[in-house]
Amino acid sequence: MPPPLNHPCLELELLDQTFFVKQLPVDAGVPVAIVSGLNAAQDNPSIFSITRTREEISIVGEAIGEDGEWKCIKIAGPMEFGMTGVICGFTTPLKNANVPVFAMSTWNTDYVLIPRGKVDEAVAALMEDGWKFRHISLKHA
Template identity: 25%
Template sequence: MLHVLLSFSSNFVCCYKAADLLEELPQTDYLQVGEAIWLALNVVSNGHSSTNSQTIGVTKIAKSVIAPLAQHNVSVFMLSTYQTDFIMVRESDLPAVICTLSEEFSIFKEENGESIPVDSGCVTNGFVKPKNVTSPTVHPVLSPKNQFCVMSLDPDTLPTIATTLMDVMFYSASLKPRPVEQDLDYIRFFSFSLIDGYISIVVDTQTQKRFPSNLLLTSASSELWRMVRIGGQPLGFDECGIVAQISEPLANADISAYYISTFNFDHALVPEEDIDNVITMLQRRQNGDR
């Protein structure tokens, strides 16, 4: 049986709770902060998280978790990692999330390292989706030509690459974003996450060459990934169904995906050999074709 684990452990949620993190940061007008506090949901099987993001993957939970939340007007912030996938929901939406998912899943919250069953008393957000209404892809998609790698790292070796990490994140050339409306052949994208001791890194193949290859762990297939960026302008956090609009068709086509929501845009990484089919499929949906 699958379970939804509401991961309230301090090691993870403190990274996403603005009220906690901002206390440690200096006040500045340059830092943009979303208004809501978000909580992490992690789909696990038999009480254990997946050990590889490709085992479950965002497309594998698209129909059972992501789509129902979109249908009940719940916004989500998606974060894939090398080990597993996390779905962020607003703290204020948590009762509606539990109500929506409790019919299909057993739901637990984590307290003091233990998983405790959650009362599934149904509290909706009052949203009723009109019948017979489909959710086409409404945002433009862009696919840069550069290739990406999804990797992990032993935390004990992190100091070895600390200088390279800092250089890539803060000092590399071309830090300023290009105009969104441009058709980009190359997009600068670097993702580093440290969650409960587990490290995930997403870099393009050129940046990967700057790191010691003997320290980086990749999936068994060592496949290369191509990106689909969703959004012609910053998406914001109030719109529902963005993740579902991408993940559902990929799930129907049995195409794996590594999904990262960011402050401005969403990004889906798909195996390189599938990129042409993915772009064609999403463009057809955007045009109303099936």
Template identity: 30%
Template sequence: MLSLQTLPGNFAIYRFAPQASVPAQVWHSPLLSVTRTPDELSVVCAADVPVEGALSCEMDWAALQVAGPLDFSLTGVLAGLSTALAAAGISVFAVST
């Protein structure tokens, strides 16, 4: 059985142009995810970190952490969590390390 914990605080998801630089202030966030694709740069960080220049922003996200480390051979972890959250009407934005 998986063990979940809620991380303290609220989080924001920022969308930037694909060629944008990562805002320097986000590196101090207790939770940080930076993902770049040919279409965009996405940054997930603490909602209280002041970030400018984003094309869009989604605020007030909570973060759940699956206790790990998890073996890379595990299957269905995200599917199981997202199915349960969807049944409760809760949106999911998944980040993995």
């Protein structure tokens, strides 16, 4: 399934840094070290997300050095809020290539984390499907 629109806001960017994804029980609360790190990151902003539901707390952030197990593909954005089918169109070729994803959305765009060891497969599947990367070289994991 090709991208829903051929538009610069749908170009992809493979971010250089690695990421961590943590799941905590809902009654655990957000660790003080995580909150402190978030406050300290104001001078050096990076991707950081805390999502709490009735079942769990999920935390995603930039790993220190190359310790992260995930890489991130960012859809350029900003996208109009009413644009539909983007995440479905993006994840379908990844599903077909057997690449697991952890998706996060913001108002402006979507970020999709993939396991480090699956980067080349993910990039190849997306490019074959018609997605365009802004800057890419296949030497990732």
